[in-house]
Structures are given as C-alpha cells and as structure tokens.
Amino acid sequence: MANHLKEEVMKLYKTLLYLGREYPQGAAYFRGRLKSAFMKNKDEKDPEKIQKLVARGDFVIKELEALYFLRKYRAMKKRYFDPEKKSDT
C-alpha cells in the first residue's frame, strides 16, 4: 500500500518538475518551491491524507496547464489580432 502511494507521489513530483520548466518566474524558482512543498509533508504517514495531498498536486497541474495556455493565447491574440478590425468578439 505504502509502495503504491510512494510511486504516485514520485510520479506527481516528476510531472510537476517537468511542467515547471516553463514557469514564468523561472524553472529554478519553481523547483525550489516544489521541493520545499513536498519536503513539508515528507513525514506524513496517513494514506488518506497522502491521497488528499496527491489530489491537490493534480489540481496544481491543472492550474499550471491553464496558466500556460492563457499566457500563450493572450500573447498570440495581442500579436496577431488587431482590436480595431474585429466587429464583435
């Protein structure tokens, strides 16, 4: 049971680390915050609590994906779409 949870936590950490490469304030900044966030809970033993933390991690993944998408969308919209020309959007 503990092993399977450990795998999930490791997978979460790797996924977040990979996502953090594009973080606006820098990959190094993100990595530091990620590590301290995980270290803070390293002594947690209750499997239910661990599941909740993993779920929170999954939520953060979704937030990051949304952040990256919006950043890119807004940059593209600003560069390629002239607000004067559009009739209604």
Add this chain to the structure above:
Amino acid sequence: MSGRVLVGVKRVIDYAVKIRVKPDNSCVVTDGVKHSMNPFCEIAVEEAVKMKEKKLIKEVVVVSCGPQQAMETIRTALAMGADRGIHVEVTGKDYENLGPLQVSKIMAALAKKEDALLVILGKQAIDDDCNQTGQMTAALLDWPQGTFASELSMEGDKIKVVREIDGGLETVKINTPAVITADLRLNTPRYATLPNIMKAKKKKIANVKPADLGVDITSRLEVLRVDEPPQREAGVKVETVDDLLARLKEAGRI
C-alpha cells in the same frame, strides 16, 4: 479514402523568448535559445487528434522539416496524440533557406504518398509570419483550402469551415481532400504531460530526405539583412495643458 490526416509542425523559437539579432545583421540568434512547437501548429495537431477521438478520421501523421532537433517537435505532437511521425531531414544551409515554397512542395508530395484526406497546418509561423505554406500546398495539390479556420465540421465527404476574416466570420463548405490552416480560436491544445511523452517514445518516426520525395528545395529568396525594430522613443512629460498644446502643434499633430 484512407481517413488519414497529415499535420505539419514547425520548430520555432519559443514565443516568450526575447529575440535578438546577430551583430552582423545576418539573422536572429538561435544557438542556445529555447525552441518549441509553433503555437498555431499545436492547434493544428490538437484538431487532428480531436477528430480521431471523435472517430471522424483514422490516423494522424505528423510531419516536420529540419535538422535532428525537429524530432523533439515531432515527439511533442506524438505525445499530444498523433499516431506516427515523419521527419524530413533538412540541415545546414538548406535549412536556413527553407521557406514556405519548399515546405509546401514537401507537404504536397507527402500528402499524395500518404493518401491523405486532410492536410492541417498552422496558419503561420511566429518566426517568419509568412502565412503561405497552407495556401501553396493547396495550390500544388489542386485541393480546396479552408484557411484561418476557427471551426471545422465534417459533413459527409465535405468539410464545413468557419473562417476568421477581417470584420467577422465566413463559412465555407469545401470538398475533401482539402488543406486546412488553423487559427487561434479553433481549439485549446492539450499539454503534452510527462507520462504521455514517455508513452509516445514507442511511436514510430520515419526519416526521409527531400530528394527521396523528388522535391527540389533550392531557395529562390536571399535574406539580405535582418534588423531589430526601431527603439521606442522616450515619452516627454509636460507641466501644463498649454505646454501640451504647444508641443502637439510643434510635432504637427494638431
């Protein structure tokens, strides 16, 4: 019909990077600079994958032209859900001179070879902003084109395309096979997460050279000079409204 969709993707300098011009004004600095898939190409891949998920088409084949690094871009597309990749190897000076005409010749040759139902491309690349490859590919194949697509729907053997044009939207219905270029609002591209990238490593990427496709990639264009845009002039602060009016008159604005 094969039910196969060909998607072209381009590896460009990442959109968030600050571009710098080489001191000799020959080109933009690319060494050591972060590169990624062209945002409009991401939207093209997403649309193809969505069509496959809806069972409208059978296979998504992603193509990229360039040196070894173009493989990374293909792998990202495979991680997003494409089935297999084709890497058209173009290196060195040939790659520097590779433009829409050459790429469209390659895409046209591959579309015929792969018996593609659709060719989906991004509307333009954020590095050269040509907005030509899709249109040229359609012309070379003598296929109809739906460019600046913000909505696609299959209707039997035709395709309905809602296009973003100046002043609004235009809806056209075109026969297949066809070439589509993706505009910003076509869809929301999925992120290629690490587990998907791992899974994508098993997918095949074929390697071809332009000569294998019978394509001549000599360029008819020569870049003479690359310059940075003019620096924005500093603003001037004025004390009173009269001062402002005087300055505006001086500058010939009123």
